[in-house]
Each structure stands twice: as structure tokens, then as C-alpha cells.
Amino acid sequence: MSARSTMLLASAVVMFMANAASASMMSVDLGSEYLKVALIKPGRTPISIVVNEMTRRKSPALVGVVKGERLLGEEAFSLSVRYPDFIYTRIRDLLGKPASDPSLHRMLQAQSLPFKVVPHSPERPTAAVQGTDGSVHSAEELVASLLQYARGIAEAQSGAPVPDAVVAVPPFFGQAQRQALQDAAQLAGVNLMGIINSNTAAALQFGIEKDFADKTQHVIFFDLGSGSTIASLVKYSSYEAKEAGKPKAISQLEVQEVEWDELCGSNNL
Template sequence: MRNMLFRFGVSLSLLSLLLFKSESAVSSIDLGSEWLKVAVVNLKPGQIPITIAINEMSKRKSPALVAFQSETRLLAEEAAGIVARYPDKVFSNLRDMVGKPYRDVKRFADAMDLPFDVVEDFRGAAMIRVSDDVSYSVEELLGMILKYAANLAEFHSKTMVKDMVKDVRWDSGLGGQNMELRLVEYFADEFNKQVGNGVDVRKYPKAMAKLKKQVKRTKEILSANTAAPISVESLHDDRDFRYSSRNLSSPIKTNLHFSLSRSGILSLDQAEAAFQVTEWIEVPKRNLTVENSTIASSNVSVDPGAENTSEQNSNSLESDGEISNASNSTTEPNTVDLGTEKKLKKMTFRIPLKIVEKTMGPGIPLSKESLLNAKSKLEALDKKDAERRRTAELKNNLEEYIYATKEKVQEWLYTDGEDATATEFQERLNLLKAATDPIFFRFKELTARPEAVKFARRYLTELQQTIRGWEKDKPWLPKDKVEELSINIDKFKTWLDEKEAEQQKMSGFSMPVFTSKEVYEKVTGVQNKADSIKKIPKPKPKTEKPINNAETEKDTSGDEKPAEESDSSKNEEDKVEPEMHEEL
């Protein structure tokens, strides 16, 4: 019985694994020199199978940009917002730099007027210096853009994306600035043909600026549509320019297709290049009429916009389908020639490719150590970006809550509180103060407390210097009181250190551990004690007792000599002096 239950449990577990449905999605990235688009395969029922992911600005196309400003990384739309102010901090055209030697990248950056600080790495490839001590390889910067695209796909599909497809084009110049320049040249020639008389619109900068602006706008419209008119009012000499983009031949599209194995691993053994050539051609326009019909019916014409886009074999020619709407007629229709019309023809060719792995020079991939280092750097930047976005989101939530609270209070004040009494207004005021006064107090202490601590430390340092000077300038001050003052200063400093350490552990929403008022009160106490010691006066000098007159006369008489002795000594000195003169 136990064995049967065990087998039944194992079978049920295996069945649950087989019935488990993967929630991962697949996305595709169209990465250009300046822009990128992300397509997502939707897994949820009821949705369009493949859609274009929109970015945070609700746009289908995102700038392929990376920027670093004030140690903050910005991507896509955020980076595009600072291009005008900090052009040397916003990095573009990264797709055209990867896998190329340093000299080629440097030459390319100079030709495109890109103000980047390009340096050479150990492989001979290019790195871009962001700051004095931080540089990123082109692969790392391009990886940041691809990670942004992956996050965009996951946000759009609301599920995890495991597989991504990146198209590879043979000619990177098909699109972007090169395509715009070619279109501008083409339309300039068309305008010159329309005007004639040897006029060349290229000689007029304002006219060319108008044309470039319209070409860029038309190219963006054509990215999601098959046709877009080009119209420029007063292009030159009050002459308008109009042109239909249906007259343009579509460029040749070349993609690389790789087969995925059953395990989901990319297989390079089955690869092919698909060439798709499209062009507009003129074909006879036909109209079907019904004659000798038993029931009157209107003419049925071919819809020139209807197209059959189903692909035939590798060398098949795809053309627009024709609509044949048979009416209740009993006779064969006749064909009437009505001229020609334009239709889109497509041809697709597939060529099998053999992939050979061979890397050399700047195309050598990064070493394992370099890859680990790059991965750690990018992960650190991702965490920093996530924290920055979270901070901005919480700030917006707080701001929204503040405005909502303000509106609710004002709503009561001017509606239900219009006829309130003084007592009700006082109660409302007390309730608001009870809720907001602690907030205002904490906000005030955020700046007042550090200023008080700074003032206290400066005062204590100056007071200690003054005390050391008292030993020389005021030696009469009581040493016990001076020593007691020094002990109080040391205790005050220790108290400040402990309180600041405790305050750093507290959040900004908690009541402060100590306040600026407490600091100033302690400073005042120390100051009063120091003033009381400093005001101790200098003691008066000791005065000698006066000497009696009798003793003074006695001393004076004892010191006097007889007159005869003084006269004799004087005569002896007079005798010695002439003798000295004679010797000289």
C-alpha cells in the first residue's frame, strides 16, 4: 500500500512539472546609432501577440544614450535631457564603436564632433573616460543600454524576459544620420528640379534647415507607417515643396537569422542571411464591370492598398493580392483599361551561412577577470539607480500626500466649517498643532542642533586656550577652581560626543536625542563659571612697616667719619694724581 501511494505521489509530481507553464517572455531589440526600439512577445491571452514597448515618456523609440553627471548614471530619456548643458557627459553612437581599434574610434568621434575623452585599453580597443579615475569600455556602456532595453521589455510584458533577439545588419549606414543626409540630398535635387532656373537650395542654410527638420519628422513617421507626405511651406523664395513618400523605393533589409534549439540555446550551426528587396512598380489598373446582368449591381474595383504579404519560397516574388468580389451575375465580366497604378513588390532571398569563431585585435573579448569586474561595476550602478528611483518615488508620494491633506483641510474650512463656532475652530487648531508641531520641531532641529554643537565646540576650544594663558597672565587665580572648570569642559565634550553618536542611530522621524536648547544651556553654565573665576581680583601687594627716627639717626651718626680723616684722604688723592701726570 505504501509503495502504491509513493508511486502515485511521484507520478502526480511529474505530471505537475509537465503541466507547468513558463511565464518568461521573448523580446527583440532594434539598436541604432542614436535610437532603440524594443518589441515584446505577449504571453497573456487576449493581447496583441507582438507589441512595441513604450518607455517612461510613453514613446515607442528611446534614445540610445548613457550619461554620467555628479556621480549619477542616466540612461535614455534622462540622458537626453542634459545633452545641451553637458555634451561631454552624454555618450552616443556606441554601437558604431564596439569591436573597432582605438584609432578608428578616435577618428570616428572627431568626424562626428563627439566631445568624448577616448583612451586606449590593453587590447587596442577604445575606452571612454568618465572622470579622472573612472573609465568604461565601449562594451560596458553598450551593456548598460541593452540592460535598459531588457528592463523596458519586462516592465511592458509584466513578466521576466529570458531570451532576447538582436538583429545584425550588413550596412550600419542604412538608417540614422546617414539615411537622413541621403534623403535631404534627394529632396534638395527634387526641389531644384521643380523650381528650375539654376536654383540650388543647398546655398541657403535656412532652407536646408527646414528641409532637414521635415526629413527627420518624415523618417520617424515612416518607422511605423508605409507612407508619409513631405510638405515644407515657403522652403525658399516663398515656394512650397511637397512630395509623396510613396515614390521612394524602400531600402534593402538584411537580417541574420539563427535557429534556437529545443533547450533554448542559440545554435550557430543553422544560420542564414535573409535579403528582402522592396520597390514600387507601376502596373495596369483594371476595373471589372458586369454586363447583361439580371440584377443591377455597381462596379467592383481593385483595392490598390490591399497587399498579400505572405512569403513564398526563397526566390519567390511577392505582389499585392487582388480582390475578386463576385456579384449575382450570370455573364462574364469585361476588363476596361483605366491606366496604371503603383503597387509594392517584395522579393526575399535566403543564403545559408557558416559561422566560424575567429577573434583578433580589438575584437578579442574581455578576459574572465575583466568580465567579472565589469559585471560588478554594472551591478553596483544598477543598485544605485534603483535606490535613486525609489527615493524619487517616495518623495513624489510624500508630496502628493501633503497636497491631498491640505485640500481636505481647506475643504472643511470653506464648506462644513463655514458656520462653525470659535470653540470648534480652536479645537481644530489644537488637533492640527498636536499632529504637526512635532514635525516642525524635528525639522527645525535638523539645522539648529548641528549649529549649536558647532558653536559649543568652538567655544570650549577657545576657553581651554584661555585657561592655559591664565597660568602666566593671572597666576593668582585659585588652582582648584581652574581645575574644576577644566573638568567640566571635558565632561561637556564627552556628553556632546555621546549624544551625537546616539542621534546618528536614530531616524529623522523620531524625537531627537538632544536638542539645541540643551546645548546652549550647557554652554551658558560653563560660561558663567568661567566668568566668575576670571573676575577674581588680583591681591594687593604687601606694604613694609615705617622705621623709627631714633634708629635712623643712630645709623646715620655711625656712618659719618671725622673731618680730619676725610681731609687727609683727600690730600693723598691729590698727591697721587700729579705723579700720574708726570709719568704720562
């Protein structure tokens, strides 16, 4: 798992560096109920959090469809009390799952969510949401709207197009969920350069400006989210490489162990 995450991250970094002279990219931490966006742009701090239209560092991961108009993020949150039947939450957790998945129905019941989870179509039994008006929206469609929202606030701060993205997801996301995320990115017109486990992203952020030359350090990362809990053991160390013909210590990380409870979150307790 750690090798795959490192490979995806390295691929994203290499691709970005190849276009760094003229391009920006964003990273998206896609949570159950909130999302965060960071901007990577030449001349800026390596990773800087983007604030949304309300100058907040995190945005509600909400999508609303009210009278034919699509509402996203803060706007959807502001109208969630007035139109609770048409504001959808926890949509990340629907990705790549069949509509018959028992965990989805337990979540709806536990959270008292007003919408139903139904098959997207007879030919495609993956999870979709059905509002009280009978309208059906696939999980990929709704997550695509969130990615468009993330790109919008990133471009507002960048002042230039931000077509490329790396998205952080929970380590328990399987192949079907990751493929569904790729489909959502394609719908959103976002070039998904990589998918990284959220615990690996946190470990990278922790160690990105630290020097582990001539030492080894183990750190436990514990993340109690709104929908799940993740704990990981990360080893930081260094290896020797040559730069301009001279030896140089390069810091590295290795995710040695990851454990999670997909259904134990702060809003599920």
C-alpha cells in the same frame, strides 16, 4: 550571410517556443543613436513595439555618467545639454574595434563629440570612451547599460521578467563586434539567444503576415540610418510541407544580396 541570419533567427524562435508557456522575450534594434524594443509574449500580437517611460516607440541610445550616477535613454537625453561631456552617444559603433581605428576618430571629429576614444587598458586595446574628468568606460560596459535599459522598459510593459533577447545589428558587424555584443549582454544579465542582421529582421517583419504560396516576390529594402546606409535584395517564396498528413505551403525568405556604406548616414552627410 542570409543562411546564418536565418539560422540564428530560427534558433531563437525554437528556443522561445520551447518556453512559450511561461516566458517572454524581447528583441532590440540597436542603432547608432536610437534603439527600439519589441516584446514577444504568449497571448500578445506576435511582435509588438514597447514604448518607453515617455511613451515613445524609440529611445535615445545614450548613456551618461554624471557625479557617479548612471543615466540612460530619455533621462540621459534630457541632461545632454547640461552635461554634454558626460553623455556618451554612438557607443554601438565602438564595439569590437581597436581604439586606433581611424573611422572612430573621423566619427568623433565629424560629430564634434566631446569625449575621447582611448584603449580600455594597456593589456586590452579595444575602444573605450574617456570623459573630460578622466574616467574611462569600455564600449561593452556602456552597451550593457543600454541592454539593461531595454530590459527595464520591456519588463515594465510585460509585468514579468524578460531575461531573453534577440538583438538586431548591422550586416557589417564582424565576429569581433558580435563577440563584444555577447560580452555586453553577459554584463547586463541578458540571455542573448541570437544576433540577427537588421536587414533580415526588417524583411521578416515585412513578410511575417503575408502569404507567398504559389508566387515569388522580390523586394528591395533601403535603410538610411543615422550612422550608416544599408540596401538588401530579398526573395520571398514558399515550399510545400506536410502538416497533420496534409500538404501545406510554408512561406520563406532569402536575403540574396546586401550592400552597405558604414559611414554614410543621415548625421554624417
